[in-house]
Amino acid sequence: MRSKVRYQLLDSSAAPKTCRFLWIILFLIVCFIAYFLLFSTSTKGVFNPLVPDKRNPMTYEQVMKDLRNEIDERNAIISELQKDFEKLELKSELKVLYKRRPETKHVDCGRVLSGDKKYLESVSGGNRVKMVENNDLDMSCAAIMNRILPSTSVLKPLKNGMAFARIVYADYEMIEKQVQMSYHPQNAFCFAIDKKAPPKFHERLRAMAACLPNVLLLPDEDSVDSAGHNINSAHYNCMRVLINKPGWNYVILLQNHDIITKSVYEMEQIYEWLGGANDIEITPESGRLDNKFKWDPKSLKMFRNETGMNQTILNTKMKFAKGAAQGSLSRAAVDWMVRTTDLTTYINQWNKGGFGVDEQFIQSFQVSSDLGMPGHFTDECLKAGKNTDFVSRMSQWMYSGAEHCGSKTIRHAICLLGIEDFRTVAAYPNLMFNKMMPSFDYSIVECTAELLYNRTFLGQVDHKLEEDYYTKMVNVLYHKNHMNPNFKLDCTPSYKQWSQRQYPL
Ligand SMILES: *[C@@H]1O[C@H](CO)[C@@H](O)[C@H](O)[C@H]1NC(C)=O
Ligand SMILES: *[C@@H]1O[C@H](CO)[C@@H](O)[C@H](O)[C@H]1NC(C)=O
Numbered sequence: 001m002r003s004k005v006r007y008q009l010l011d012s013s014a015a016p017k018t019c020r021f022l023w024i025i026l027f028l029i030v031c032f033i034a035y036f037l038l039f040s041t042s043t044k045g046v047f048n049p050l051v052p053d054k055r056n057p058m059t060y061e062q063v064m065k066d067l068r069n070e071i072d073e074r075n076a077i078i079s080e081l082q083k084d085f086e087k088l089e090l091k092s093e094l095k096v097l098y099k100r101r102p103e104t105k106h107v108d109c110g111r112v113l114s115g116d117k118k119y120l121e122s123v124s125g126g127n128r129v130k131m132v133e134n135n136d137l138d139m140s141c142a143a144i145m146n147r148i149l150p151s152t153s154v155l156k157p158l159k160n161g162m163a164f165a166r167i168v169y170a171d172y173e174m175i176e177k178q179v180q181m182s183y184h185p186q187n188a189f190c191f192a193i194d195k196k197a198p199p200k201f202h203e204r205l206r207a208m209a210a211c212l213p214n215v216l217l218l219p220d221e222d223s224v225d226s227a228g229h230n231i232n233s234a235h236y237n238c239m240r241v242l243i244n245k246p247g248w249n250y251v252i253l254l255q256n257h258d259i260i261t262k263s264v265y266e267m268e269q270i271y272e273w274l275g276g277a278n279d280i281e282i283t284p285e286s287g288r289l290d291n292k293f294k295w296d297p298k299s300l301k302m303f304r305n306e307t308g309m310n311q312t313i314l315n316t317k318m319k320f321a322k323g324a325a326q327g328s329l330s331r332a333a334v335d336w337m338v339r340t341t342d343l344t345t346y347i348n349q350w351n352k353g354g355f356g357v358d359e360q361f362i363q364s365f366q367v368s369s370d371l372g373m374p375g376h377f378t379d380e381c382l383k384a385g386k387n388t389d390f391v392s393r394m395s396q397w398m399y400s401g402a403e404h405c406g407s408k409t410i411r412h413a414i415c416l417l418g419i420e421d422f423r424t425v426a427a428y429p430n431l432m433f434n435k436m437m438p439s440f441d442y443s444i445v446e447c448t449a450e451l452l453y454n455r456t457f458l459g460q461v462d463h464k465l466e467e468d469y470y471t472k473m474v475n476v477l478y479h480k481n482h483m484n485p486n487f488k489l490d491c492t493p494s495y496k497q498w499s500q501r502q503y504p505l
């Protein structure tokens, strides 16, 4: 019964007569108020542009002119305030300098950078600064964020971020420093821990990954060794995790003591110049290939979907090359390695080898142009006896004796980097330097961190990026032009390669 009454009230034709009467009264009241408001305002001091004010007889044009003047005046004040604010901001940024660790507090990185040889002696040789590990490092999330995230300045958004895939086993504080030096909310950091690493190292890395959403830690751990076992699978597992993260367009593959030497803005620019080409070291495969295995894509179960694929390519042995396990891969290449192909069998077969088993992974896909990995290169330069330049990693091989290294120290035929290498670090076009060990020399790590901080937050330009270097690399020109039938591959770059430059500076 109640619902019936409600329907009656909603139906206007069914409204009782008294109700209609009330509506008419309401309408009259509204008319009266409207009349009052419209015709009384001009005499009550409220400005009506259509009726000249009797006490202040200004024309419409005059009023608008006054208003415009007032707006102009206020705009001038606003822009004045804005300028003051910008000046203040600039000042506060300049005031916040990079904070060095206690053991490196006395090191004047700027003086080393300027080439002050006398000063260099006071922080090198017998005066070399080693990192003093902090056993009581505060690993609360607040403390980790406080150390890694920029405290006073805002990072500009990147057109494209970048990803870092790093295999680690030691020196947590240096690893954390690496995240700080390349930190950007758009970047992603994947870590694979060597199973042999001490429990405390595991714990600390887990705490960092639990705290920061763009730090990813692989759950499954294998042992890696100097023969390169399990290096490729660790990097590959990082790729599988990273491909699900948006925001990056290149990944750089790294090992524990590789130090990034370009700021995030510089890396963004360099990768834009590479334009989708992978940057990988290519030298001849040196007889490590085990021919008891089959190496054609079909036997390797490489392509996830072979339907409609060229049978010749599927059944032909792929091509091989050798080079550093570190390198830069475009996002499209990573997507291909993870989603179009499955490289597990390939990686496992190499992993059964004896030495240098990690140095043929990305190289062989890079030169096997028939396989179609995005950003690939070709084996034509190899066939012509030419190794091609790669810029991602700087590593100084030294067979002529330790005295030719900046730090006068060698490890496995590679110069160990010290503070004497700082000018080289700042000047070379490479994205990463191998290797710096905090137990040998920490001021080179700290000064590099200060250098990147100065470039990132203080806008300092100590060395302009060599645009010609990156845009004229043989692999970059090949990637850009190889579909053009008139393109002729020239395996010798037009610029002076970093490996042929003076070392150390
Ligand atoms: C970083 O900038 C500060 C302030 O200008 C300067 O004192 C310092 O020497 C710079 N360090 C490097 C490595 O450029
Ligand atoms: C495999 O590739 C063929 C040809 O490109 C396509 O028609 C088919 O849908 C693919 N199969 C799967 C499972 O993706």
Ligand SMILES: *[C@@H]1O[C@H](CO)[C@@H](O)[C@H](O)[C@H]1NC(C)=O
Pocket: 310, 311, 312, 313, 370
């Ligand atoms: C298959 O690939 C080979 C090698 O690249 C090529 O010579 C051949 O023309 C291709 N066949 C077809 C049907 O595309």
